Amino acid sequence: MQLNVILMTMLLLEPQSWKDYELIDSGNFEKLERFGSYVVARPEPQAVWNKSLSDAEWERMANAYFKKDKGQKSGQDERGTWIKKKGMPEQWVVSYHYQNMALKMRLGLTSFKHVGLFPEQGENWNYINRVVKKMKTPQPKVLNLFAYTGGASIAAKASGADVTHVDSVKQVVTWSRENMELSGLNNIRWIVDDALKFVRREVKRGNKYNGIILDPPAYGRGPDGERWILEDNILELIQCCREMLDPEEGFLVLNLYSMGFSAIIAETLIHQTFGKDINLEMGELYLNDRFDKKLPLGVFCRFTNF
The missing domain is CATH 2.60.40.1180 (Golgi alpha-mannosidase II)
Structure with missing residues (x-):
């Protein structure tokens, strides 16, 4: 064997x-x-x-x-x-800097233990910045799905992209707008919608994006009560992304937080959908504490096709 x-x-x-x-x-x-x-x-x-x-x-x-x-x-x-x-x-407000990218984000104490950002995602913000800066397309179009408070959205906007931000919760979309304004940015397109319903419509319209960012939860609800279950819906979502991603110059970032999903599952899903002629990275995002204990905080799979 x-x-x-x-x-x-x-x-x-x-x-x-x-x-x-x-x-x-x-x-x-x-x-x-x-x-x-x-x-x-x-x-x-x-x-x-x-x-x-x-x-x-x-x-x-x-x-x-x-x-x-x-x-x-x-x-x-x-x-x-x-x-x-x-x-x-x-x-309160925190700042994030990488190369020429300067972001500000408002944090808050929520009843669900969250504070308004996932700090391990900073590495993906850096990746988005590098990729957008490399693109030949003027003002690349970037779609951020399950976009939460918009860390990736403002990172893409600060890097020169034309950004569409989609989340099913109106309050966190408002929070994202605050982060955009704190960062001295403007003109992000805000969509309050169920992510899967939105991408189905985009596929029918024939709309294309140079970048797609996906942060799907294990479970979720759309604004009209739509049910999202990761293992049931992720394949269709990725297939829709294939239809929307520019075949000449595009990138995709997929994050998975469910403890039942490994980076190898993400890699297999991406390779089967997009083929193997892509520049793919995958693995775990983690943070070190002061005592060198590594805390895993989700898996990622990301690629460019140029």
Whole structure:
């Protein structure tokens, strides 16, 4: 029997690119993070090891600590309450710099433990910046699906792209607009819609994009109650992306956060749909804490066709 060894590109955020973020410690299903001037502690289901700092140190350092509601199961949408120390604001702003790209993002303490960005995605923002800058197409068209608060959207816009941002939640689209304005940018196209319904229509219209960014959740709901289940819908979504992606000059970034999906699944899906004549990278996005513990935060698969 022949065994094939696949080498995955392991990506780590470069500290000089993300001075406003640090993973301080992780363990016991939690993570301790600094966003700008403030430190927050919140659940992290993949931190299955022990903390390196004591609970007392975590309590001392954290400006806000997320406490799950009783009866909540571990998962991405855990509800709870932030316990804040004096001086901890409900909202604040952080900056991100890479080469000539300068972004600002408003953060906030939400009831679902999130703060408004996924810091490991900084590596993908860098990739988007490099690829858009290399393109010969003037103002390449970029589509960001399941776009959340728009980190990738404003990264693409700051790099010179014409950006369409799609998310099913009106409130986070409004949040994304704030981030665009904070970053001194304008003219992103905002769409509140179910991602799969939107791309089906785009395929029928024959619309093409030079870049497509996908951050699908494991489960989700559209604005009219449409159900999204990753394993049921991802194949159709990727096939629609093949129809929409410019065959001469295009890129695609796929992120998967479900613990049941590996980078090899993403690679197989992409190769079967787009062929093997592409410049593909895949692997895990992760962050190091101060004690050199590597916290995995999703798999990625991304490529250019030029």
